[in-house]
Amino acid sequence: MSLTTAHSVVAPSANAKLIAGTIIVAYALISIVPLLWIFATSFKTPPDSIAYPPKVVFQLSIEGYCNLFTTRTRQTPEYINSLGPATGFCDETVRKRNMVIAGPSNFLPRFVNSLIIAFGSTFCAVFLGTLSAYGFSRFKVPLADDLLFFILSTRMMPPIAVAIPIYLMYRELGLSDTALGMILLYTAVNVSLAVWLLKGFIDEIPREYEEAAMIDGYTRLQAFWRTVLPQATTGIAATAIFCLIFAWNEYAFAALLTSGTAQTAPPFIPTIIGEGGQDWPAVAAGTTIFLVPILVFTILLRKQLLRGITFGAVRK
Amino acid sequence: MADVHIRNVSKSFGEQVAVSGLDLHIADGEFVVLLGPTGAGKTTTLRLIAGLERPDAGTIHIGGHNATALSPAERDTAFVFQQYSLYPHLSVYDNLAFPLRSPARKMPEDQIRRRVEDVAKMVRIHHKLSNRSTKLSGGEMQRVAIGRALVRKPAIYLMDEPLSSLDAKLRGDLRLELKRIQAELGATMLYVTHDQIEAMTMADRIGILADGVLAQIGTPREIYSEPANLHVAARLGQPAINLLPVGLLPDGGAPAGTQTIGARTEHLSIDKAANGHADGIVDWVEHLGDQNHLHVTVGAKKLVTLTDPDTALEKGDKVTIRYRAPLYFGADGQRLM
Ligand SMILES: Nc1ncnc2c1ncn2[C@@H]1O[C@H](COP(=O)(O)OP(=O)(O)OP(=O)(O)O)[C@@H](O)[C@H]1O
Numbered sequence: 194m195s196l197t198t199a200h201s202v203v204a205p206s207a208n209a210k211l212i213a214g215t216i217i218v219a220y221a222l223i224s225i226v227p228l229l230w231i232f233a234t235s236f237k238t239p240p241d242s243i244a245y246p247p248k249v250v251f252q253l254s255i256e257g258y259c260n261l262f263t264t265r266t267r268q269t270p271e272y273i274n275s276l277g278p279a280t281g282f283c284d285e286t287v288r289k290r291n292m293v294i295a296g297p298s299n300f301l302p303r304f305v306n307s308l309i310i311a312f313g314s315t316f317c318a319v320f321l322g323t324l325s326a327y328g329f330s331r332f333k334v335p336l337a338d339d340l341l342f343f344i345l346s347t348r349m350m351p352p353i354a355v356a357i358p359i360y361l362m363y364r365e366l367g368l369s370d371t372a373l374g375m376i377l378l379y380t381a382v383n384v385s386l387a388v389w390l391l392k393g394f395i396d397e398i399p400r401e402y403e404e405a406a407m408i409d410g411y412t413r414l415q416a417f418w419r420t421v422l423p424q425a426t427t428g429i430a431a432t433a434i435f436c437l438i439f440a441w442n443e444y445a446f447a448a449l450l451t452s453g454t455a456q457t458a459p460p461f462i463p464t465i466i467g468e469g470g471q472d473w474p475a476v477a478a479g480t481t482i483f484l485v486p487i488l489v490f491t492i493l494l495r496k497q498l499l500r501g502i503t504f505g506a507v508r509k
Numbered sequence: 510m511a512d513v514h515i516r517n518v519s520k521s522f523g524e525q526v527a528v529s530g531l532d533l534h535i536a537d538g539e540f541v542v543l544l545g546p547t548g549a550g551k552t553t554t555l556r557l558i559a560g561l562e563r564p565d566a567g568t569i570h571i572g573g574h575n576a577t578a579l580s581p582a583e584r585d586t587a588f589v590f591q592q593y594s595l596y597p598h599l600s601v602y603d604n605l606a607f608p609l610r611s612p613a614r615k616m617p618e619d620q621i622r623r624r625v626e627d628v629a630k631m632v633r634i635h636h637k638l639s640n641r642s643t644k645l646s647g648g649e650m651q652r653v654a655i656g657r658a659l660v661r662k663p664a665i666y667l668m669d670e671p672l673s674s675l676d677a678k679l680r681g682d683l684r685l686e687l688k689r690i691q692a693e694l695g696a697t698m699l700y701v702t703h704d705q706i707e708a709m710t711m712a713d714r715i716g717i718l719a720d721g722v723l724a725q726i727g728t729p730r731e732i733y734s735e736p737a738n739l740h741v742a743a744r745l746g747q748p749a750i751n752l753l754p755v756g757l758l759p760d761g762g763a764p765a766g767t768q769t770i771g772a773r774t775e776h777l778s779i780d781k782a783a784n785g786h787a788d789g790i791v792d793w794v795e796h797l798g799d800q801n802h803l804h805v806t807v808g809a810k811k812l813v814t815l816t817d818p819d820t821a822l823e824k825g826d827k828v829t830i831r832y833r834a835p836l837y838f839g840a841d842g843q844r845l846m
């Protein structure tokens with residue numbers, strides 16, 4: 194047994210595995226250090242966060258999170274003393290810095306904007322992408338190759354090239370600073386990726402499945418729903434993650450087109466720095482929370498994602 | 510069940526002619542086998558009947574109605590595909606129930622259950638109903654695929670090499686079973702294969718397809734003993750028919766215009782040369798167990814026939830060869846008599 198594996202052409206040797214493993218672990222560690230640093234910073238006190246040399250061991254504090262979710266005003270110690278006892282943990286923390294909580298910050302609504310826009314546009318892009326990929330895969334579309342190339346070519350242009358036209362267009366149409374506008378924009382950007390990825394997946398599903406269903410009395414749409422879609426879930430999940438990551442992280446257009454009610458988290462988080470000195474723990478806290486949805490989504494769909502990335506190579 | 514009448518149907522894919530001028534009538538309850546080499550247009554013929562392809566010309570009538578322009582769902586056929594038979598995301602039970610659950614059919618679940626269980630018994634897959642369809646062996650998958658066609662009572666069953674992926678033993682078993690089921694149901698069936706044993710044993714009539722043209726259709730006996738042309742003659746018989754130029758061996762009764770003589774084992778008598786004169790030399794005796802293939806060199810030609818397992822002939826023996834009412838073919842490949 195050991196002899197055959199040692200000489201096997203396909204199974205990597207123990208040495209190769211060790212080297213590959215070391216490289217992967219090293220790369221993973223290097224990649225995760227900034228994230229760990231952000232995570233740690235979010236639990237530091239503001240003085241600790243800018244201490245030099247940087248503190249690896251520090252006093253745990255949730256001041257960053259308190260500052261993230263609230264707006265505060267500076268008051269005299271006499272005024273603060275004249276108030277009743279602190280109403281909560283954050284209240285107490287803030288008072289130590291001679292501040293009182295004035296109200297909730299904009300972080301929560303901005304975060305919710307991000308959720309609505311990212312998930313909304315992902316849904317639209319995947320929905321439209323699946324239908325058009327199916328169309329391209331199964332029907333004789335006139336000029337299919339040219340159309341597919343055109344769809345892809347929308348991704349070749351640097352986004353900044355169309356920033357000004359889109360800005361003007363959106364202002365004319367009243368789409369500036371609206372969730373609908375951002376969903377439309379991200380859908381338009383993502384749908385090309387979705388069509389291409391999903392076409393690959395749907396091409397791999399033999400058309401005999403739908404044909405069998407259609408012979409058995411299903412309409413094409415019913416056959417698509419009952420036979421193609423269940424087998425395309427892997428591809429759809431992988432595509433959804435790619436679309437979601439793009440829409441979630443997008444900064445340039447969000448900064449240009451949203452400023453108030455529809456502002457997303459990426460352009461909002463940097464503005465935290467300005468409020469009351471350089472509040473790195475609050476920024477780090479915002480970033481940490483910002484990472485959570487993508488993390489959860491990716492972990493939930495990691496199997497599909499892995500198959501999505503390696504598809505063609507290991508799909509049976 | 511119903512009869513199917515194909516009239517002058519042609520289908521091309523771009524330059525590639527897949528089916529050309531096909532005329533075929535399958536009577537109600539008849540088992541017709543289409544036999545032909547790869548690329549002959551067998552699958553295309555089935556797909557045309559099922560409505561998965563539209564003919565470029567010609568008409569298809571199912572049960573007396575013109576179905577040429579109908580969608581697959583409206584035609585009431587059942588299809589067993591050459592491959593990719595089962596839905597991988599469904600259990601065996603759900604695979605079998607799938608055709609009955611079509612929204613157009615609106616069959617109640619308890620009726621579906623009864624039908625599925627009946628068919629599962631028929632194709633001997635009853636013990637695996639709750640399995641995932643991907644967790645079956647090849648033979649079991651194929652039985653489910655056949656079962657999925659049998660749950661319905663369509664106008665015609667279309668089967669595209671349903672047994673081709675199975676081992677010889679299972680193939681033999683299922684062949685008999687399928688024939689029995691077909692006879693029991695009185696089903697109209699068009700069955701595609703390139704296995705001549707399947708064709709010979711199951712068919713009421715065999716149609717020989719070559720390059721999209723139906724070369725001949727008839728009972729297995731007719732096709733075997735009265736082939737219309739060289740191509741049909743070469744399709745049936747194991748070992749394949751020997752095609753020899755006229756004049757190679759003494760051929761007393763050859764009709765005028767004969768160019769090729771077709772000789773199967775039963776058309777040749779081969780004996781050890783007694784004295785001096787010989788027609789050929791034994792090249793090789795191929796032992797296959799229950800029978801032997803005898804390879805004989807005649808001039809520049811080679812002959813293969815069956816012999817008894819206990820034949821006395823050996824490599825290097827000189828033999829005399831005589832025709833016994835062989836088949837005669839003219840210059841155009843058509844049989845003369
Ligand atoms: N969708 C298609 N597009 C282009 N050409 C096709 C298509 N389907 C079939 N053909 C061509 O038509 C011819 C007949 O094909 P068909 O599948 O009917 O052969 P077959 O007899 O079923 O062969 P096999 O025994 O290999 O299954 C072949 O030359 C094939 O290449």
Ligand SMILES: [Mg+2]
Nearest residue numbers: 551552591669
């Ligand atoms: Mg075929």
